[in-house]
Amino acid sequence: MxxxxxxxxxxxxxxxxxxxxxxxxxxxxxxxxxxxxxxxxxxxxxxxxxxxxxxxxxxxxxxxxxxxxxxxxxxxxxxxxxxxxxxxxxxxxxxxxxxxxxxxxxxxxxxxxxxxxxxxxxxxxxxxxxMHGEMVEREAFQLINEGASEQEYTAHRYFVVKQPAGGERQLAEVFSQAAGMRKSVRYVPIPADQVFRGKWWWPCPVCQWPMHVDGGEVRCRFPLHNAAYFVRADSAKGRPLLQRRDGGVPRQPAARPFHREGPNRSMCVETAVWRHIVISGVSEIYLFERLEALQPRGVEVELWPGKDRYDLLIRVPATSWELRIDVKDYASAVSLADRLRRKPPAARTIVIPDYRGEAQRDELAELLPNLTVLLVSEVVKAVKAELRKAGRR
Structure with missing residues (x-):
């Protein structure tokens, strides 16, 4: 070579x-x-x-x-x-x-x-x-981008991240109520390798997408969600139970009935949408909800402003402090830096999930010296520090 x-x-x-x-x-x-x-x-x-x-x-x-x-x-x-x-x-x-x-x-x-x-x-x-991630995202939301208001776009994207799987009728009803629209991204029947004995499926406790089933093992295919289990027993009601593979004892996700046909047919977003929209959206919404809880203390936060021009706009009006951020979830810092160089982000602050770690944060900061790189937890700390500053005025 x-x-x-x-x-x-x-x-x-x-x-x-x-x-x-x-x-x-x-x-x-x-x-x-x-x-x-x-x-x-x-x-x-x-x-x-x-x-x-x-x-x-x-x-x-x-x-x-x-x-x-x-x-x-x-x-x-x-x-x-x-x-x-x-x-x-x-x-x-x-x-x-x-x-x-x-x-x-x-x-x-x-x-x-x-x-x-x-x-x-x-x-x-x-x-x-x-299909690369940007193409997946563009195609998935193409149907609603035209003619949709910014509020409708945000509601739709929020729905997809929070409801990546479920019964067909239930999904349609929740979507209509939450997003107020008729068009949604494509949902497909849950694949056979995500169904246990043709009767049950489990949502990942982090991303809510159906987990992969391999005999008596069940896991989310995104390893950093740390969701891996054994099927351990049948309950008195005939519903299979899970046990964490690492031996932990916290409550495990409950099995959901799998319906192959009918109005309650079990559906989920396609793998590409899960990987490129839902997984990143989990971190975006987690941070949004953490900051939204601080609104009574004087924080203003917008999710996906300008139809996802960037991910979050955060303000503390009392101190005139403002932060625009893009949340990125990539395994490879080199690949992410390359993409950001080819298509510079509208926000100058890049935020990565805590599970990517300080090592990736530091590597990205070195590769992208013109951008600020933070962990999700560091953004929350920065906002709280600004609120303390506002309280001293």
């Missing part, structure tokens, strides 16, 4: 995203190779993409060797492409199935490998495997 060292930083990052995208697509195709006739052809096509990125004589050169390589960290395929990024530790396949890392991290670096509507795999590939 020595020849890759001559690539510019932008080209290096683009080649890395292409490799990750091809690996994710090939990995997904491998998982459905018996059901989807075009899957093996897709693996062959993605092998060609990987070979092109790696260069002559480097990297997997057959579909079989590519699939074998996807069971190991991607850095083994192209070490130089991942020399400045922890994304090289991404393992796409685990025992022949997609790893949770794909949902948690791989989705962040998806790019369109074939544009202009000529990608034949779009007929059967899930949108998250070929």
């Amino acid at each position: 020595e020849s890759r060292m001559t690539l510019s930083s932008d080209d290096l990052q683009y080649h890395r995203r292409v490799l990750i995208s091809a690996a994710v697509r090939a990995g997904y195709a491998h998982t459905c190779r018996y059901e989807e006739p075009a899957a093996r052809r897709e693996i062959a096509r993605m092998t060609g993409v990987v070979m092109s990125v790696c260069g002559p004589g480097r990297g997997p050169n057959t579909p079989t060797t590519l699939i074998e390589a996807l069971h190991h960290p991607l850095a083994r395929i192209a070490p130089s492409l991942f020399s400045d990024s922890h994304m090289g530790s991404l393992t796409v396949l685990d025992a022949g199935e997609l790893s949770d890392d794909v949902y948690a991290e791989g989705c962040e670096d998806i790019v369109e490998l074939l544009s202009g509507g000529v990608d034949p795999a779009r007929r059967w590939l899930p949108t998250w495997a070929w």
Whole structure:
């Protein structure tokens, strides 16, 4: 891979995203190779993409060797492409199935490998495997953006984050009451791998999206939500119960009945919407609600002003203090910094969830010296400090 060292930083990052995208697509195709006739052809096509990125004589050169390589960290395929990024530790396949890392991290670096509507795999590939996050968001809310007021847009987005799954009739009723609109993002039947014995499903206690079921294990596919359980018993009413995998004893989410048909059919937002809208929205709404609770003390806060021009506008009128923030939830600081350089944010303060940690905050601050980078908890502390200042006046 020595020849890759001559690539510019932008080209290096683009080649890395292409490799990750091809690996994710090939990995997904491998998982459905018996059901989807075009899957093996897709693996062959993605092998060609990987070979092109790696260069002559480097990297997997057959579909079989590519699939074998996807069971190991991607850095083994192209070490130089991942020399400045922890994304090289991404393992796409685990025992022949997609790893949770794909949902948690791989989705962040998806790019369109074939544009202009000529990608034949779009007929059967899930949108998250070929559509990057900004495109997912644009498509999801396209139906309501035209003609919707700012208040309607905020209500709709809030609804999607707070209600990513449920009974079809209940979702429609709640949406009509909460958002006051008829059009919503697309909800689909809960997939089979998120249903226990065809009868039950569990919402993640953090994001409320149906958790993945693997035999007697249940977990949210976003590992940082720290929601992983064993199915431990049937209650007297025949409802299965969960036990935390780490042995903790806090109350666990209750099983919900799965309805395959009828007005109460069990539905959820598509995986792409969950990954790119719901997960980030959880942190945005959490911070909004924390600050909204401080309104009696003199805080003003707006969520997604200007139809999501940025995420939060926070004011303390008594001191004329104001803060505009964008909440970002990325596994890779390098990938996030690259995206923010290519598309500078309207807000000059970037906020990351506490579970991303001080290390990522400091790394982003170094990569983005013209922006302020804070943890969610640091924003709350800053607002409370401003309120104390206002109280001393």
